[in-house]
Each structure stands twice: as structure tokens, then as C-alpha cells.
Amino acid sequence: METRFLMGNEAIALGAIAAGVNLVAGYPGTPSTEVLETVAKENDGSIYVEWSVNEKAAMEVAAGASYSGARTLVTMKQVGLNVASDPLMSLEYVGIKGGMVVMVADDPGPISSQTEQDTRTFSMFSKLPCFDPASPQEAYDMIKTAYEYSERYKTPVFFRPTTRICHAYSSVTLDDEAAYKINIPEGFVKDSSRWVIFPKLSFKNHAAIEKRNDEMSDDFSELSYNSVINGSRTLGVASGGISFSNSCEIIRGLEDAPSLLKIATPFPFPEKLALSFLKDKTEVLCIEELDPVIERALLQVCGKYGLSVKIRGKMTGDIARSGEITKDDVRRYINRFVKGTDDLDVPSSLPGNDAPELPVRPPVLCAGCPHRASFYAVKKAMKGIETIYAGDIGCYTLGNAMPLDMVDTCLCMGAGVNIAQGVGRIKPDTKCFAFVGDSTFFASAITGVVNAVYNGADMTLVVLDNSTTAMTGHQPHPGTGKTMMGDIGNKVDIEAVLRGVGVEAVVHVDPLKLSEAVAAVKQTAMKEGVKAIIFESPCAMLFKPEKPVSVDTDRCIGCKLCIKELGCPGLSFRDGAVTIDDSLCNGCGLCSQVCPVGAIKKEDA
């Protein structure tokens, strides 16, 4: 038994390794990314690990391996589940052989996501069982249970932590390696009556799935992760995940503490356990983030068994219906519920309320980020021309911020290239641009380019190729040729893909050479049909910074043009001149090309 200080995502990864996982596939996305990375790091070589091109590919690779008896793990964030949902919905009807855990990280807030969707709700929709850990230690232990259930019932199962579990750190007690399960897959055994989906098979399996989920509900009522902490006979709190951990601490300090029901398997819901909890209760408050999943399930139990317990939560307006529920929120909710007042244990005269105005810090492109140069080059080149700039998902979404203001739309991965076409269909005299990163290009933009070529659209695709998946922490992708097994594989060439699908005008340019970049954009964007500009410059985090630029304060006329045009965090204005923050500047030299009087000097190495 060893105790290590682990991030929740690391605990999940080590739990999967202890459960004998044979294959792990996923696509990066905050807050899920570190799970797959940790398996790759801790891999003794016996586990196959890959960053797939997107979540759908990951799900299908894992399905094939599971059919062959392998224990598999698929990792993604909640919006990635939308991409993977096509294979997953059908896979539930077909079933699997080797245990398959679909790890989907939800992001209440949202802190770094487009949506606040709830994988527990997706679990009910898709009929997959769902496990919802309340701490890193529980995540480590519970994923092993998840594999057992998956194999016993031949179904993929969801494992659904939220950001505050994924990115929490905790002392975690690990199993001895001798206790690790070893799973030796037997390989794919042909059986077309089992692995080929047809309406007849789906009908048969649908009935079996419903029956199985009833059985699992009974199993889960006995499962130790679902539990009751007894307190008040009449008042109860029901919760799960991080909200359970927060509720535990708040309730512990109360004299008249309510009883606490912990739901670790929101679907199939442990109905019998809930029924025994609700007995004698008059009121139960449901504290959960995202959808009112526990609340609806308890209401259902009350309706089904004719219980007259008042179930409170999101649907009664007692709990916020959106956003993260903090520990302070939990304290307020429980105090109101138990005492009927907002009487906080914390004095109301907290410091900070009378503080001077605090600067706001929206996230910005890093100092030296080549995306800033790319956006600026397009902006300069298209000045005075009617344009639309469709953005996409990645660091470059931050190109929307002032002063660049170069992202007019952003929807989901790969959407920009099609949105640009749609805008152009309605207003053909608008020059339509779609910006897409290299990893996003491979993940889901290629079909959009094919659509544009096939349907004869008039648009400019701008590929921001920084040789990495930067936003999620620099994962390799098909364009880099590196794989998670440490091999240098086949590098997929973006230009070759574009030419292969019929884009004739493709130019490469270094965005940090401003005048060349502006000229290339002007020339390319004015052509007809589908054309592409590939801006190539590595992410500023990938290499050792060059010497910071310097300002000749005698020459600087204080016009602030560099700041107003570029908005680089390395630039600020002090005592009548621009100053460079040496701890941020990486010497990209873009500002020196913007300065009208040559006051900013880039030193040659």
C-alpha cells in the first residue's frame, strides 16, 4: 500500500491500470486530458494508448478492442461525448465483451467549455450505467468497480467526474501492484449474430437492456458507494460528486444535522436505497450541479410509492439551476434548509467588500503567440473589405478579444468552416474566412472543406498551424507524427490533404513576417472558390524564448499603437513610453514591425 499525492485524473488513470486496462483512446479536452496522459506516462509498455483523431474515432477503436475481450478506457470531455454519441448509442444495443469505461468529464460553470451538459442525463438517454465519484480516492477505487459491472452486464459504462474532482489533488492510497488485475484478451471471435447491428437484434437487446437496468438498480442499492449518513429523522439532504463532499463538511458542523444520502450511481438509480432513506422524511433537499438528476429520481420514487415527502432543489427554486455550486453555496443552501435563514457561520463583514476596484483579467493569447500575428495579418490585409471571420475551438478562440476582434462566430469543433459557407450563401459579396487550428483541422474540419469544394463555395480557410494541440497542454496530433506510444508515426500533411480534396490555391506563410503575411492574404483571399492559407509558426510555449525586444525610450513617441493594435500582455505603458515585461516577452518581434517610428528593436540571436 502506497500513498501518493495525485490529481483526480491521475487517480482515475492509475485505477484503470490497476483494473487491467489493455487499451486507452481519447481526444484531449479540459478537464479530462490528464487521464490518458497519465496512463501513457505510467505505461510499462503493455497498454496500447492513443490520442485518436477525435472522440468518435476513440470510441470506435475502443469498441473493436472490447469486442476482442480487451478492457478499454475512452476519455473525453462532455462536448466530446456529442462527437462520440453516434457509435456509443448503437454500441449500447450491441454490447461489449471486455470491460469498457467511457470516462467523460463534466464542467459545471462552465469553466472551460461551451456547454453545461450533464453526462448523467446522457446516461439515462443512452441507457448506459453511470458512476459519479466524489473524491480522487473514490475515483481510484470506483473505476475498478465500474469495469466489473461493465463486464458482468456486457455494457459500456460511464465514469463521470466533474472539474473539481478531475483537478482536485489528494493523498490517494494505491493498491499493491501484486493485486492488479491482469486481463488477457482472447481476440476477436466472429459471431455476426452478436456484432452486427440490425433492427431485429436491436429490438431483442432493447428489452434485455431495460431488464438489466432494473437489476442494476437493485445491485446499486447495495453498492457501498451509495450510502446514507444518518442524522435528523425528518430532514434529509441528497447529493453526489463534489457537492456531496462539500455537503459532508457543512453538515458536520451542525447540531441538528440532516441525514445525508449519497448517490454515486445516478443511473440506474438505486431506488430501494432511496426508498428506505425517504421513509419518515418530511423534506429532502437535493444539492447537485448541472441537471436535477437526483431530484427527478427522488420525485419519481415519491410518485411511484405514494410518499408525501417534499423534494426540494432546482425545480423548487432552492438551488441554482446553472453554474458551479461552491462550498459557500452549499453552506447557504443547507443553512436555509435547516434553520430557515441565511444565517452564515461566517460573519457577514468579510474583508474585501470595501476593496479598491480590482482589474479584470480575461484570458488572452500569450505574449509571442503566433496566432496574434496571423489574426493581425488578415485584419490588415482585409481592411475596408466586408468580411466574416468564423472562428473555432482552441487557443485561437481568444482572437475574439479586443483589440484583435477577429472571431465573429464560434460554435463547436470544426463548425467554423461550414458556418463561413452558410454566411456566404446568404450574402455572397462578403469575404468569408474560417480560422481553424491544426489539431481541430484533423479532428473535424476536413469534412467541412470537402463540403465547400463539392458545393462550390467561395471562402478562405485559414489554418493556424502551431504544431501542437496547445489549449489542452500540448498533445501531439496527426500533423506532428508523434504518437502516445512514443513512436514517430506517419505525419499527415495538411497541404496534401487540402490539395487531395480539391483545394487548388494553398499558400504557406510565416505569420511573424508581417508584410509577407499581409501580402499573401491579400493575394489569396481575392481568388475565387475555396482557397487556403496555412500560417506556420510553433506555439510560443514549445521553444526557448528568444531575447525580449527592447524599447528605445528616446524614440518612442508614446502613440501606444503597438498596444492598441496587438493587445500583447508583454506590452504596457509607463511614464510616457511603452515598456516590455521581460518575464513575458519571447522576442517574437511582431510589435517591432508595427511600431511607426522603429522604437522597438528585436535583437538578433
Next chain:
Amino acid sequence: MSTNIILCGVGGQGTVLASKLVASAAMKAGSKVMSAETIGMAQKGGSVFSHLRVGDDTVSPMISKGEADLIIGFEPSETVRMLPYLREGGAVITAIRPVMPVTAALSGSSYNGTEMISYLKSCSRIGRLVTVDTDEAIRSIGNPKAMNMVLLGAASRAGLLGSITHEDIIEAMKRKVKPQFVEMNIKALEFAEV
């Protein structure tokens, strides 16, 4: 009883490593540790924090308002932003050097950090306030990345990390950083007057 520490600053200042060192030191001493931190988009020039809890009775990694024993702030306005988390009589250690957000540079805001330090000095709720001129430290040490160690060292030598001693922090640093940086980090940990 748990010791609750908040480390805060602007993305890229090294709050995460500092938090890891305290955690490692506490675990070595046999305590249970939990923490939570900002990861992802908000890291890029945004406000970042790390909640760190040492003690066997913690269930949640999050610290609630009025519960922090210590705030280690790497930027003065970020220190003030986290003040609602401080308990009555808690301690604050802060760098005095401001980091200007791009929005402030664009709007010509007058923010310069001194207003935050004056405000902190006026807060009766703060039991102990240590301000650190990290510019001086960085000039002397020669590496802007060492700032997190300067503040952490000030906290440990002032005895503000609960049962974790300054020696525990030095040992933890030796375990966590590359050998060629050990000497520089020792200098940083011992730099500030407390």
C-alpha cells in the same frame, strides 16, 4: 483541525509548483492533503488560485469564505481578490509588484498595485501582513521564475504553514526541482526578510 492555505496570482507565476511543495512537505510529515487549482483556458493571463488543505478531517478540496489561515499572493490585486476567504486574524503574504492586464493597458487604467497594498494595510481582519519586494529578489537571484519560492520561503520562515517547517519546504523543493535549480531556489526561499 486543518490548515487552509490559498495561493493566488496570475497564470504563469508558479502558484501550482508552490502549492505542490507545501503538499509534498505536509505528506512527508504524515498529514492528509487535498488541493484544487485553476487549469485550462483561465490560465492564460487570467486570475489563478490554488486551494490547499492540510489535515485529517478534510473531505472537500475546496476552502470556503472565511476559512483560510493564510493567503500567499503573487500579485497585489489577486491577493485582495482572495481576501473574502481569509479567516479573522489570518495571515497574508503578498508580492507588491503589479501585473497589468491587457485590458488595463488598453483603457489607460491607473492601476499600479500600491492602492492594493494600502488597502491590505488598512484591513483589521488580517492578523499578520508580510509584503515582499520581489523585484529586488529577482534582480538579486537573476530569474523572474523564482518569485514563487521567495514568497513561499517568507511564509515558511514566518511559521505560517501550520506544522510545516521551513526545513520541510527546503526538503520538498529538493525532491521536486531539477538539481541544477536547487541552489537558486534555496537562495529564493531564504531571500525575504520576515
